Amino acid sequence: MDMKMNAADLQAFLARDFPQVAADFEFVEVAPPFVTMALVASDRHLRPGGTVSGPSMFGLADVCAYFCILSVLGPVALAVTTNCSIDFMRKPRPGRLLCRMELLKLGRALAVCEGRLFGEGAEDKPVARASLTYSIPPKGTSHR
Amino acid sequence: MDMKMNAADLQAFLARDFPQVAADFEFVEVAPPFVTMALVASDRHLRPGGTVSGPSMFGLADVCAYFCILSVLGPVALAVTTNCSIDFMRKPRPGRLLCRMELLKLGRALAVCEGRLFGEGAEDKPVARASLTYSIPPKGTSHR
Amino acid sequence: MDMKMNAADLQAFLARDFPQVAADFEFVEVAPPFVTMALVASDRHLRPGGTVSGPSMFGLADVCAYFCILSVLGPVALAVTTNCSIDFMRKPRPGRLLCRMELLKLGRALAVCEGRLFGEGAEDKPVARASLTYSIPPKGTSHR
């Protein structure tokens, strides 16, 4: 799959279209069909004890899948999540949480991604796995 | 299923154990096996345009399932989400977002809930549906 | 939701388009957005001990969702399952296994169904729950 947006493009897109959450995420690697992002955790992402909350993990997977699709499809602001199945397997340790997402299918109407969340340096002990489906708007619906 | 915690009990538990998010949620009805909760949306739950974000909807479903289990099981702080499958079906309109969750199974090791998210007064046009599995700690592991 | 195909229409469609499995299923009730079907279990649906196998339960949910969509949409042979999330909660007892499926959303491109499997007379102790997404072919793609 060819890359239509690189890390800098995606970061700019994130900052412009999702100003409220842009500071929460960093691009670690953009290498289609893979995109790896990190959660820049602050207090509101944490539960008592300092572990990242479930909704924050969901949010990381969701954002990472979105940008995984955009890296190949180009800027299509209207792609929306239609399904997510997520398994929480281990308690995240304090420290940076990463998500590595793979674009498995990019069809005309649907895109399917699958990936894992893991603490930095512990990819072999994933904290969670997630699969997500995005609905792709019909062609011609460009961004802005 | 008998009720072990009513709305006031659950509200107190929420305030004490999840102080960071307690102000985000209200109990609307506690009638086991059903619990209905509302998201008290603030800026950080919203996307540009004023619609509730995906992670906030996930969070509402997750919290509602947790308290659905606790309403029947009593205070068991260590129950943890192991799986969630969520389908986003319609864009939420501005206004109060509710979740009505049903406890389908309460086994020794696992509990399964299923529910829907909908705007107030629009239960027939659900915004999302979700099913969640919680792992229940072995008996004897009481809360505090 | 208006009914475009009733039980007799659906049964005829099943017999014509899925001759290999038509004898395995019966329509119990067609009342959109709900469709209830029964599995007519034979040896190949059973595991040692006489309980219905997981794939047979999946198949019942899948077929029931398909006909739930067709009851409202009319004969559209090209609708295909894109996602299924299924939770197995109790061991099915010997006896007839039913599935009651609800069409939650019928969009232009996607349909979402949710339902439960239960032994006859035991709807309050569901054996499994399932949610399914179907991709709907673009309009104009009629059946035959």
Next chain:
Amino acid sequence: MDMKMNAADLQAFLARDFPQVAADFEFVEVAPPFVTMALVASDRHLRPGGTVSGPSMFGLADVCAYFCILSVLGPVALAVTTNCSIDFMRKPRPGRLLCRMELLKLGRALAVCEGRLFGEGAEDKPVARASLTYSIPPKGTSHR
């Protein structure tokens, strides 16, 4: 993860405990945490047109996950599927269908697997992806 059962052990276990379906499956590779199996498709696995049916794909993923767990855990006949989320992404072509499953977590009570289904020689264009959770019986519950 150490291997407690190799391909021959698993094949013997399959033949003894699941005689009804043993002829449907072959072990291609057992290399924990990965197990690859093939569906030996016969008429009852196929839909008109010769493509493998959804329930047969579900069944292949389910069996492959089961033996993925047993390859590491040893013979535990009572492990049962509690959840499966499966995405169907491409129509399978005629020919052998494989499933490569990975054991992501083996806890005391739950095991989580994730894998892909693909036609022989086409692993880069997966037909489906699936994640499954199995409930593990408490220790001491040995097989026979």
